[in-house]
Amino acid sequence: MEDSNPSLGLSFFGSRLFYAVNDSDNPRRVNRIGSYDFNVDISEALLGDNEQQFRGISKTVDELKQQYSVQRLRIHSFPSQECWTTVPKIVYDDSDERENHINILMNGVDRKHIHPTWYNLSNQGHKFLLLRNRESTAGLQQLAAKASTSDMISDFEIGMRWIQHANPGGSFMTICCFGNCISVCSFILGKLRGATYLPFDDIEDLPYLWLQHAQELQWMQGLHDNIYLYGARAYRVIEILQPFWDEAGTIIKMDSLDDMMIEAEETTYGFNLEQAFPAVLLALDLN
Numbered sequence: 001m002e003d004s005n006p007s008l009g010l011s012f013f014g015s016r017l018f019y020a021v022n023d024s025d026n027p028r029r030v031n032r033i034g035s036y037d038f039n040v041d042i043s044e045a046l047l048g049d050n051e052q053q054f055r056g057i058s059k060t061v062d063e064l065k066q067q068y069s070v071q072r073l074r075i076h077s078f079p080s081q082e083c084w085t086t087v088p089k090i091v092y093d094d095s096d097e098r099e100n101h102i103n104i105l106m107n108g109v110d111r112k113h114i115h116p117t118w119y120n121l122s123n124q125g126h127k128f129l130l131l132r133n134r135e136s137t138a139g140l141q142q143l144a145a146k147a148s149t150s151d152m153i154s155d156f157e158i159g160m161r162w163i164q165h166a167n168p169g170g171s172f173m174t175i176c177c178f179g180n181c182i183s184v185c186s187f188i189l190g191k192l193r194g195a196t197y198l199p200f201d202d203i204e205d206l207p208y209l210w211l212q213h214a215q216e217l218q219w220m221q222g223l224h225d226n227i228y229l230y231g232a233r234a235y236r237v238i239e240i241l242q243p244f245w246d247e248a249g250t251i252i253k254m255d256s257l258d259d260m261m262i263e264a265e266e267t268t269y270g271f272n273l274e275q276a277f278p279a280v281l282l283a284l285d286l287n
Contacts, residue, residue, distance in 0.1 A: 004024045004071070005024065005069050005070060005071035005072075006021050006022050006023070006024050006031065006068055006069070006070060006071070006283075007021070007022050007024075007070065007071065007072040007073070007074065007282075007283050007284070007285055008020070008021055008064060008065065008068060008070040008072070008073050008074070008283060009021075009022075009074050009075075009076070009278070009279040009280060009281065009282025009283035009284075010061065010073070010074070010075045010076060010143070010279055010282070011075075011076035011275070011276065011277075011278035011279040011282070012042040012043060012046070012076065012078075013042075013178065013179065013231055013232040013275045014041060014042070014179055014232055015037055015038050015039055015040055015041060015042060016035050016036065016037050016038070016042070016271065016275065017035065017036045017038065017042060017057065017060065017061075018033075018034070018035050018271075018275055018276040018278075018279040019032075019033070019034050019035070019036075019064055019276075019279050019283075020032065020033045020034075020276060020279040020280040020282070020283035021064075021068045021070070021283055022283040022284050022285060024285070026263070027284060027285065027286070028165075028261065028262060028263055028284075029262070029263040029264065030262060030263075030264050030280060030283055030284075031068075031264075031265070032068070032264075032266075033264060033266065033269065033273075033276050033279070033280060035269075035270075035271045035275075035276065036060055038053070038056060038057060038060075040053050041179070042057060043078055043080075043178075043179065043180075045057055045139075046139035046140055046143070047078070047081065047136065047137075047139055048139075054139060054142075057143070058142065058143055061073075061143050071149065072149045072150070072151075072285070073143075073144050073149070073150040073151075074150070074151045074152075074153050074282035074283070075140055075143060075144060075150070075151070075152050075153065075282070076153055076155065076158070076278040076279065076282060077132075077137065077140060077152045077153060077154055077155070078178065079154070079155055079176075079178065079181055079183045079197040080178070080180060080181055080197070080199065081132070081133070081136050081137055082130060082131065082132055082154060083105050083106065083129075083130070083131040083132075084128070084129070084130060084131075084154075084156070084195055084196060084197065085105060085128075085129050085131075086121065086126050086127070086128050086129070086194060087101060087126065087127055087129055088125065088126055088127075089124070089125055089126055089127050091127075092118060092127040092129075099111075101129075102114060102116055102129075102131065105129075105131060106131055106133065109133050113133055113134045113135050114131060114132070114133060114134070115131070115132045115133075115134055116129060116130070116131050117129070117130045117132075118130075119192060120191065120192070121191065121192055121193065121194070122187075122188050122189065122191040122192065122193045123193070128156075128192060128194075128195065130154055130156075132152075137152065140152055153278075153282055155174075155176045155183040155185065155195075155197075155278070156174075156183065156185040156192060156195035158174060158176065158185075158277075158278050158281055158282075159172075159174040159185045159187050159192070159195075160187075160192065161281045161282070161284070161286055162174070162228070162281065163187065163190050164286040164287070165261065165281060165284060165286055166261050167190075168225075168226065169189070169190070170188075170189070170225040170226075171186070171187065171188040171189070171193075171222070171223060171224050171225050172186075172187055172224050172225055172226040172227065172228060173185065173186050173187075173224040173226075173227045173228070173245075173249075174187075174227075174228045174229075174230075175227065175228070175229045175230075175234075175237060175241075176229075176230055176231040176278070177229065177230070177231035177232050177233050177234050177236075177237045178231060178232065179232060180199060180200065180201075181197045181198055181199040181200060182197065182198050182200075182206065182231075182237060183195065183196070183197040183198075184196055184197065184198065184213075184220060186219045186220070186222065186224065193219050193222075194217055194219040194220075196213060196217060196220075198210065198213060203233065203236060203237070203240070204240070206237065206240050206241055207240060207241065207243075207244065210241055210244050211244070214244070222246075223246050223248065223249070224245070224246060224249045225249060225250065226249060226250050226251075226252055227245055227249050227250070227251050227252065228252050228254055229251065229252070229253050229254065229274065230253070230254040230274040230275070230277040230278065231274065231275060231277075231278075232275060234253050234254075234255075234272075234274050235253065238251060238253065253274050254273070254274045254277040255272060255273045255274040256273060257273075260273075260277060260280055260281075262280055
């Protein structure tokens with residue numbers, strides 16, 4: 001069998017870039033999981049206007065592409081730079097209503113810079129809408145410029161990829177912990193049920209924010225067989241929010257290869273593996 005070029009997955013938390021490179025011959029194996037520390041907040045460097053900081057990160061990504069002869073690059077995007085919403089399917093079916101809805105949500109943004117993507121939900125009467133401002137995500141797009149194929153993957157899509165990879169069945173929730181927000185996504189019987197993100201200034205405010213959002217989003221109070229946590233300070237998010245989750249659900253911090261259902265040559269790492277989980281899933285070529 002002819003070898004194909006591998007795929008590279010990237011995720012960013014705080015000052016660290018996490019990457020994973022897949023084994024193109026084994027769908028459950030990665031050849032490398034690694035991390036770089038840039039001593040600056042990577043989200044600010046990628047989304048801001050500090051050219052010197054951006055060049056340093058971009059150079060590292062280019063070196064990874066060359067070192068591993070990467071063909072496809074997938075980048076874990078930042079929820080804070082996206083708009084997520086659920087709308088009745090009747091809005092989606094009417095082109096005028098669809099555009100009006102987008103313009104209201106992205107008020108002040110030129111339509112040519114707005115990139116909408118629609119997703120099916122477990123509730124067939126509704127659609128899930130992802131909106132991105134191409135101008136605000138230009139830095140992430142530039143990182144992917146030299147790859148043959150590239151994708152920006154939203155955090156709720158990590159759960160979709162988990163379904164493809166692990167086929168968990170039943171219901172589960174994913175919670176990704178970023179520096180300034182957590183994303184919360186619910187899935188049932190292989191389909192997205194709902195997703196939102198909770199911005200915060202202080203992580204200790206999460207109990208109040210959780211209750212506030214759960215009043216409007218009933219699926220946040222629903223039953224989940226498993227609750228998967230990953231990203232930065234996942235341990236602290238568990239401590240703070242566990243009282244608000246269904247006691248019957250199993251809480252899994254994705255800090256081991258076994259939990260990720262992944263094989264790799266290395267078994268110990270010099271960083272918290274749950275922060276590399278999105279990069280690992282993004283490196284896999286899932287069908």
